[in-house]
Amino acid sequence: MSSTRRRSSSATPPGGAFTQILLDHGYGAAGVAINSAPTEGVLKAPFSQLRSTFPVLKNPLNAHRAVGFTHEQFQYSFTNGVDEEISRKAYERYAIAANGGILFGSVTANLKPGHQDTWVDYHNDDRAPLLFISGSDDHIMPxxxxxxxxxxxxxxxxxxxxxxxxxxxxxxxxDGWEQIADKALEWALANAKAPAGAVTA
Known part of the structure; x- marks a missing residue:
């Protein structure tokens, strides 16, 4: 690996950014990034994103420990607009404290010299096709x-x-997640670099 593609290993990038990195390194026939975290160089930071990430970013010590959300914070960031009962059930089932360093690494990627964990080559002609799927009401990754x-x-x-x-x-x-999954699979099969038969569902 050349020096221009070397990056630190402080924390694994979030899923959507990780998908972009894998494609940039030549892995995969196609990639779908759902509500993706930004890769290095993307400076867009809407207010809802800043508010969503504030529980983690408000304390620099959180870069070195696991951080959890209250239900209210979870609801604003992940389940906004969803029925209270459904939101609380999702929180009780899925919400766990997570590595604050992942978010700090993403936020500070544009402030440090050299390429960081979330760097990709935006001019890479050999990258496999990439689809971004975005949530219309997403607060944390609008x-x-x-x-x-x-x-x-x-x-x-x-x-x-x-x-x-x-x-x-x-x-x-x-409810309705099947439509998103169908779109992702349909798009990947239609655009994959490898023959469709080589991609298994």
Missing amino acids: PSVQQSNLKHYKSKETVTEITEFEGPHFMVGL
């Missing part, structure tokens, strides 16, 4: 962040697209 991430990709030799579904960040855990 549509404007997805659009900004998309616009950074400059290669005309590969496919980079975006589509939007109605819902918050947690939309894949709510």
Whole structure:
């Protein structure tokens, strides 16, 4: 691996950013990033995103420990607009304290010299096709962040697209998730670099 592609290993990037990194390194026939965290160079930071991440970013010590959300914080960040009972059930089932360093690494990626954990080559002509799926009401990774991430990709030799579904960040855990899954699979099979038969569902 060349020095221009070397990155630190302080924490694994969030899922959508990790998908972009894997594609940039030549892995996969196609990638779908749902409500993705931004990669290095994306400076868009709407108010709802700042408010969503404040419980973690308010204390620098959180960069080195696990941080949990209250239900109210979880509801604003992940299940906004969802019925209170459904939101609370999701919180009780899925919410756990997570590594604050992941978020700090993402936020500070544009402030440090050299390439950080979330760097990708936006001009990579050999990257497999990439689809961003965005939640219309997502507070923590709003549509404007997805659009900004998309616009950074400059290669005309590969496919980079975006589509939007109605819902918050947690939309894949709510009724109607099958439509999102079907879209992701349909798009991946239609755009994969490898023959469709080589991609198994």
